[in-house]
Amino acid sequence: MTRSEQFTNGMKKGFVVALSSAPFGILFGAIAVDNGFSLAEAALMSALVYGGASQLVGIELFGHHVAAWVIVLSVLAVNFRHVLYSAALAPIIGRFPLIQRLLAFFLLVDPQFAETEKREEAGKPVTVLWYMSMGGVVWVGWVVNTMIGAFFGSLIGDPKAIGIDVLLPVYFLGLTMGFRTRHNFFPVMLAGAVGSVASYHIVGSPWHISVGAAFGIAIAAILPPPAQAGEQKDIAGLEKEPG
Incomplete structure (x- = not known):
């Protein structure tokens, strides 16, 4: 360009x-x-x-x-x-x-x-x-x-009377879903959501944001990266082949 x-x-x-x-x-x-x-x-x-x-x-x-x-x-x-x-x-x-x-x-x-x-x-x-x-x-x-x-x-x-207060969460949800095709997106997103909701009720706002992020990061670190996931699939396929 x-x-x-x-x-x-x-x-x-x-x-x-x-x-x-x-x-x-x-x-x-x-x-x-x-x-x-x-x-x-x-x-x-x-x-x-x-x-x-x-x-x-x-x-x-x-x-x-x-x-x-x-x-x-x-x-x-x-x-x-x-x-x-x-x-x-x-x-x-x-x-x-x-x-x-x-x-x-x-x-x-x-x-x-x-x-x-x-x-x-x-x-x-x-x-x-x-x-x-x-x-x-x-x-x-x-x-x-x-x-x-x-x-x-x-x-x-x-703002709450006309629903403007929900615009920010909806906006962030839209940004998050923009990465839905990425590897391990759904387990990482689910871990972040569960961690955020749980911490919101336990420690309150605004700490639930950081706690939810930490949960998502932890799951992302545990799950195999794309290359390793592909290698595991290849290995599984070879194990199923006769001989």
Whole structure:
């Protein structure tokens, strides 16, 4: 792809993500203002923290006047998956120059990870230009949508009354199902779901997110990788052959 095509493709991907995540940004802006934040403070949090789920958790804890260290640990628990994202994309982002690499890790949110992985698997080059153009559009869209929600937040009312609170789980489910063709997807997903639901009832939110991720990682580490699974099938087939 030419540089122009890389830029255009990245912008298109970013625009789709920004459009689909608009309700979350608007919801966060409305909740932030409802918890005493100004429009500028809500926009600044979106610009610097840049993590929808962790921002929603943090803003709720701010509203309940929880200790700062509890808020930090809660945000860490929610965003721990980004450590895994960084490790998974290290071979790709590691090709970028240092400054672009640092910026790339900052822009590494859920849809950025998903699209980057899919592009790499399809054999298409993940260039700095493509990555930054997509990530930049998503980041700008997130901040703008936050400001819209903060400005018109009073018109939304109670998000739960109109079902907006379920948009984030549905969005994450859609991202997860995008990897359903991967090896061992269903046992890993099931382990993560069981671990998350169980820990939600035992230790509560937001720790169930990290615990569910840990369960999924443990099962993924135990199960054989694709190559070994294929070798085992070949061995089983040879054992069935006579002689």
